[in-house]
Amino acid sequence: MLGICRWYDCRRRVSPDLGKWVERGYGQALVSDMVRMLRCNRVDTDCGLMFDPEPPAVTLRLSQLTWKANVRLRFSCAAVACKATRFATAEAVMDQLRRQGHRNADFRVEELASLMKGACRTCKGTAWSVDVMWANTNTMGWRSGGRPWPT
Numbered sequence: 819m820l821g822i823c824r825w826y827d828c829r830r831r832v833s834p835d836l837g838k839w840v841e842r843g844y845g846q847a848l849v850s851d852m853v854r855m856l857r858c859n860r861v862d863t864d865c866g867l868m869f870d871p872e873p874p875a876v877t878l879r880l881s882q883l884t885w886k887a888n889v890r891l892r893f894s895c896a897a898v899a900c901k902a903t904r905f906a907t908a909e910a911v912m913d914q915l916r917r918q919g920h921r922n923a924d925f926r927v928e929e930l931a932s933l934m935k936g937a938c939r940t941c942k943g944t945a946w947s948v949d950v951m952w953a954n955t956n957t958m959g960w961r962s963g964g965r966p967w968p969t
C-alpha cells in the first residue's frame with residue numbers, strides 16, 4: 819500500500835509495512851488512523867497524504883490473526899439473494915481446516931473462500947467471500963464490553 823501526499827511541494831511517499839502494523843494490532847479498517855500517524859508535519863496546511871483506495875495487497879496469514887480479541891473473519895454467502903454472514907475467530911477457522919485434512923492450516927486470507935466447505939445455513943450455497951474485520955478498540959462500546967459481531 820502506497821500513500822502519496824497530494825501537495826505539489828511535498829509529494830512525500832510512504833509505504834507502510836502492513837505486516838508490521840498487523841503485528842502491532844492495526845488492520846485495514848484503521849487506514850484513517852494510519853494516515854493520522856504518518857501525516858506530514860506541515861504548519862501551513864493540512865497534510866495531503868492520500869492512500870490508494872484499492873484494498874492493500876497484503877498477504878495476511880491466519881496465524882497473524884489468531885488470539886486477537888478485536889479480529890474476526892467474516893464469511894459472506896456469495897449468493898446474491900442471500901448475503902448471510904457468519905463470523906469466526908482465526909483459530910476456529912484453522913481448527914476447521916485441520917479437520918478438513920490440512921495439516922498446515924496457516925493459509926492466506928484470500929485463499930479461504932475456496933477452501934471453506936461448509937454450506938450456507940440460509941440458502942445451502944457453498945460459495946463464500948471472506949474478509950477480515952477489525953474492531954476499533956478505542957470506542958466506548960468496545961471498552962464497556964460490547965462486541966460488533968455475534969459471538
Ligand SMILES: [Zn+2]
Pocket residue numbers: 823824825828829830858865866867
Ligand atoms: Zn506532505
Ligand SMILES: [Zn+2]
Pocket residue numbers: 895896897900901902938939940941942943
Ligand atoms: Zn446463503
